[in-house]
Amino acid sequence: MTDLSLDLTQALAEKINTRTARIAVIGIGYVGLPLATAFAAAGFVTVGLDLDARKTQAIQRGESYIPDVESALVAKLVASETLRATDDETTLADADVIFICVPTPFDRMKAPDLGMIRSASESIARHLRRGQMVILQSTTYPGTTEEFVLPILETSGFKAGQDFYLAFSPERIDPGNKEWSANNMPKVLGGLTPQSTELARALLATLTPQVHLVSTPRAAEMTKLLENIFRSVNIALVNELALLCERMDINIWEVIDAAKTKPFGFMPFYPGAGVGGHCIPVDPYYLSWKAREFDFYTKFIELAAEVNQSMPFHVVNLVADAVNRDGKALRGAQILILGVAFKRDIDDARNSPAERVIELLRARHAHVSYHDPYVPQFHIGDSVFYPDAQVLDGVALTPASVRAADVVVIVTGHRVVDYGMVLANARRVVDTTNVTAPLPGNGKVLRLGAPSADSAADGKANGST
Numbered sequence: 001m002t003d004l005s006l007d008l009t010q011a012l013a014e015k016i017n018t019r020t021a022r023i024a025v026i027g028i029g030y031v032g033l034p035l036a037t038a039f040a041a042a043g044f045v046t047v048g049l050d051l052d053a054r055k056t057q058a059i060q061r062g063e064s065y066i067p068d069v070e071s072a073l074v075a076k077l078v079a080s081e082t083l084r085a086t087d088d089e090t091t092l093a094d095a096d097v098i099f100i101c102v103p104t105p106f107d108r109m110k111a112p113d114l115g116m117i118r119s120a121s122e123s124i125a126r127h128l129r130r131g132q133m134v135i136l137q138s139t140t141y142p143g144t145t146e147e148f149v150l151p152i153l154e155t156s157g158f159k160a161g162q163d164f165y166l167a168f169s170p171e172r173i174d175p176g177n178k179e180w181s182a183n184n185m186p187k188v189l190g191g192l193t194p195q196s197t198e199l200a201r202a203l204l205a206t207l208t209p210q211v212h213l214v215s216t217p218r219a220a221e222m223t224k225l226l227e228n229i230f231r232s233v234n235i236a237l238v239n240e241l242a243l244l245c246e247r248m249d250i251n252i253w254e255v256i257d258a259a260k261t262k263p264f265g266f267m268p269f270y271p272g273a274g275v276g277g278h279c280i281p282v283d284p285y286y287l288s289w290k291a292r293e294f295d296f297y298t299k300f301i302e303l304a305a306e307v308n309q310s311m312p313f314h315v316v317n318l319v320a321d322a323v324n325r326d327g328k329a330l331r332g333a334q335i336l337i338l339g340v341a342f343k344r345d346i347d348d349a350r351n352s353p354a355e356r357v358i359e360l361l362r363a364r365h366a367h368v369s370y371h372d373p374y375v376p377q378f379h380i381g382d383s384v385f386y387p388d389a390q391v392l393d394g395v396a397l398t399p400a401s402v403r404a405a406d407v408v409v410i411v412t413g414h415r416v417v418d419y420g421m422v423l424a425n426a427r428r429v430v431d432t433t434n435v436t437a438p439l440p441g442n443g444k445v446l447r448l449g450a451p452s453a454d455s456a457a458d459g460k461a462n463g464s465t
Helices: 003-018 032-041 053-060 071-079 089-094 115-127 144-156 194-204 217-248 252-259 283-294 299-324 353-363 399-403 419-425
Strands: 023-026 046-049 083-086 097-100 133-136 165-168 187-191 211-213 334-338 367-371 377-380 390-393 407-410 429-431 445-447
Touching (some): 003 194, 023 115, 032 071, 046 089, 053 071, 053 083, 071 083, 089 115, 097 115, 133 194, 144 165, 144 217, 165 194, 187 194, 187 217, 217 299, 283 299, 299 407, 299 445, 334 353, 353 367, 353 377, 399 419
Parallel strands (some): 023 046, 023 097, 097 133, 133 165, 334 367
């Protein structure tokens, strides 16, 4: 290492140690905004960069659009001038450390879409200067940092490890989780060089007490995929068992409650209408796509994804069964969906299984409405299942709206919903979450993973705790 690069390393280390390093976060959504506010609250002057003017303007007004980040904190940080937001990429030239926190979706063929990482990297390259550090946080396949981001950054004429520092540290944001946040979540980190790793470690250590180092960026990238594929596989296992339990007249919810009494060797996962969010439905396909480059086929991982992707179809079959019990057809039936967020008590509807459920019901000519206290509007369509892209407005949940439905389908079991009122007024209920288990169903409930005789009658084992 030359004396000049040693000087750069020591200069950035000193800025991190004294908290005078300037932080830029590209993408201030569910990952980027918590990270930006955490650094600003820790004393670092931080700027959030986003092309969505609604986000940048909200931050500048001191308003948060993410439940996990309080508006009062944003307002305080903006007033103290430690946090601001902009759509002006030239601000990147003033940053000492730049985080990339943009979405990484897949396309219609389930291939990785790195368009936003490309755009962010190109923006950085246009303003890159010596001594800066770039940390990718977006979930992606192993090799992205070194094979995709690095060459783009080096179009600036600077060399990674010599002129600037590069690392990968996966996001671990869990929307709605009050216990773990950007301020205390253990971090995994892999740098391109030892200097990159150490500088990034020192910076992340100002937020969280535990920073676990791995040997390379690709090891850190694989770590993130393992975390989410672990969940995908185990959810698929219990989803498949739920389907089997329906046929065997066994209640899967009762079985899970019994199994989790074992103090070792078991971790409870729960069935549902599918998997949602940004990671679990997406990450298995990122790894499967990359694995084919090595003539390797991740059959086990893809099978799990297949099982989870099939669950909305099963839910629609349960709805058809519920309608049929009243001598009606699914065509023309009034269906009310309760909950379209991808998990309970949050406003995040990305990749929610409710989208596919609604599309499939509409494709079978049912009339579908929805209620979600956290999601006032919901996007569906533009898919092979339902070509027309639409934005649905949620409806009020009242005794009248429940009575108007032939079937109420609980896709996401938000705690604030009055399920007692729902059961009192509904004709039929399909419960994919077991949230109605403690309540008298009056023979109205068909429960995912429970035998029809049990789920449609009172007094049977329902798996409630």
